[in-house]
Amino acid sequence: MRHLSKLILACALSTGCATAVPQAQIDGAQKAIASASDTVGSMGGPAADRLADAKKEYDAAMEMAKAGKTDEASRTLAKAEADAKLAGALGAEAKTKSDLQAVTDQIQTLKTQLGK
Amino acid sequence: MTPISKKLSWVAAVGLLASGCAETPKELVDARAAYKRVSTGPAAKTNPVQVADAKRSLDQAEEACFSCWDTSAGRDKAYVALRKAEYADALSRNAMAGKDLEAGDVQLASLQKEYLSGVNARVAAENAAAAAALGTLGKTQAQLDADRAAAAAAQARAQAALDKIRGKLTQDERGTVITLPGALLFPTGKGNLTAGGKRNLDPLMEFLRTDPRKILIEGFTDSTGKAAFNQKLSQDRADTVMNDMIKYGNIPADKISAQGMGSQNPIGDNKTAEGRQLNRRVEIILLKPTN
Numbered sequence: 363m364r365h366l367s368k369l370i371l372a373c374a375l376s377t378g379c380a381t382a383v384p385q386a387q388i389d390g391a392q393k394a395i396a397s398a399s400d401t402v403g404s405m406g407g408p409a410a411d412r413l414a415d416a417k418k419e420y421d422a423a424m425e426m427a428k429a430g431k432t433d434e435a436s437r438t439l440a441k442a443e444a445d446a447k448l449a450g451a452l453g454a455e456a457k458t459k460s461d462l463q464a465v466t467d468q469i470q471t472l473k474t475q476l477g478k
Numbered sequence: 479m480t481p482i483s484k485k486l487s488w489v490a491a492v493g494l495l496a497s498g499c500a501e502t503p504k505e506l507v508d509a510r511a512a513y514k515r516v517s518t519g520p521a522a523k524t525n526p527v528q529v530a531d532a533k534r535s536l537d538q539a540e541e542a543c544f545s546c547w548d549t550s551a552g553r554d555k556a557y558v559a560l561r562k563a564e565y566a567d568a569l570s571r572n573a574m575a576g577k578d579l580e581a582g583d584v585q586l587a588s589l590q591k592e593y594l595s596g597v598n599a600r601v602a603a604e605n606a607a608a609a610a611a612l613g614t615l616g617k618t619q620a621q622l623d624a625d626r627a628a629a630a631a632a633q634a635r636a637q638a639a640l641d642k643i644r645g646k647l648t649q650d651e652r653g654t655v656i657t658l659p660g661a662l663l664f665p666t667g668k669g670n671l672t673a674g675g676k677r678n679l680d681p682l683m684e685f686l687r688t689d690p691r692k693i694l695i696e697g698f699t700d701s702t703g704k705a706a707f708n709q710k711l712s713q714d715r716a717d718t719v720m721n722d723m724i725k726y727g728n729i730p731a732d733k734i735s736a737q738g739m740g741s742q743n744p745i746g747d748n749k750t751a752e753g754r755q756l757n758r759r760v761e762i763i764l765l766k767p768t769n
Contacts, residue, residue, distance in 0.1 A: 412561075437554040444561035451568035458575040465582035472589040476596070 383427045383435050391420050391439045394446035401453035409456055412449035416442045505556035506543050509536055512563035521570035528566035535559035635685045645682075653691065653766040656682070657745075660698075660715065660758035669714025671722060679719065682762070683727035691764040693734040695720045698761070700754035701741040713738025719760055 395416050402409045419442035426435035513536050516522070522529055536559040543552030633647075640647055646657040663675035671679070686693060697716035699708040716736035723729045741748070746756030 433551075437551060437558075440558050441554060441561070444558045444565070448561050448565045448568060451565050451572060455568050455572040455575060458572050458579055462575055462579045462582060465579060465586050469582060469586050469589060472586070472593050476589065476593060 383423070383432055383439065387436060387439050387443075391416075391423070391443040391446065394443045394450070395420060398446045398450035398453065401450045401457070403453075405453055405456060407452075407456065409449050409452035412445045412452060416445035416449060419445060503543060503549065503553045503556055505553045505560060506539055509539055509556040509559040509563065512560050512567070516563045516567045516570075519567065519570065520574065521566045524570045524573045525566045528562065528569055532559060532562035532566050535562050638681070640682075651766075652694075652763050654764040656762040656764075658760045658762065659755070660760060661755065663719070663760060664715055667711070669711055669718055671718055676722065676726075679722060680726075683723065683729070686723060686762070686764075687727055687729050689764055691767065693723075693729065694763040694765055695723075695734065695736040696761045696763065697736070697738045698743065698757055698759050699741050700757040701744070701748040702754065705740055709738055709740040711738075712740050715760060719762070 395413070398409075398413050398416065402413050419438050423435045423438035423442060426432075426438060513532055516532060517529055535555065539552055539555035539559045542555045543549065637647060640656065645659075648655045648657065658678070662678050663671055665672055695716045697712035697714070697719075699712050701708070713736070716738050720734050720736040723734060724731050741757065744753070744757045745759070746753030748754050748757060
């Protein structure tokens, strides 16, 4: 009996707690990537770089999950989601700053026309 | 090995084990720096939830990094902590840019309103000027049309009147000249109108009364006889026509004048009877307005 318990524990440790990656985590990463893709669109720069990282990490995580590397897959999915969320935030920031620049330019033009 | 050497060996072994874990991964160093920056910056106030999340991730990374048996897990968690700190920072910057954008929108709307107000005022002024110009133009055009129509009507009436008395209508530098043969109006050598002469003048009265121009009556004789006599006769005849027009044609006296011209300005040959008949005449001149 004692030997059997040790065997089960060893097995569990060796498979890295070989339960499947939680679907909620996969969904969370997918959702973050989709949302970031909408925001980043055809932008370049850091937002696009982070989004590319997120996609690569997501794909890698899926491969790891297939290979039974559940724990590693889970950590990589966490990285993918974090990168995707950062990509979305950077994209939103870039868009806001671009809009701000456009408004500032318009203000300057109007001020010139009004002689201010 | 001496007891001291043994003790030193143990210290070295423990130190080695400790230093094996003390090799801090770059990801964790970066994550710590990012968290420090974000937790002391504006994001701490604007995005406290995300900053706290970054802190939790950093704590997990710290813990994992000191579990020496799995450094890759520590690095991954540090990476996530780094990204979460950067995420909080980006959200904060975006929020601040959003506030600037809102303020810019308000300022832009105000300036646009001011600009449009100026444009509208200019357009209104231009429209008013254009409308005034069009009104003046329309009035001028209408006045011209009316004047033209009145002139045409007057000309037609004058021509009709002249047709009745066999007079002649011409234009010269003085204005419109109505030439009436003296034989139609006066007896030979006299200055008074014959009954037929009065009737011959009647058709002209209405036309002359309604025409706004001033009227000059000039009397002419042929060259037969003495000049003084001819001068007086021509003046008498001009005066007679003028007085008849004032009296029977209701033409205002200040609108009409008379001038005897004697035998001046002949229009026919005084050597022939036909020419002399042409020279004995009265000219009614509708004078051009003088500015």
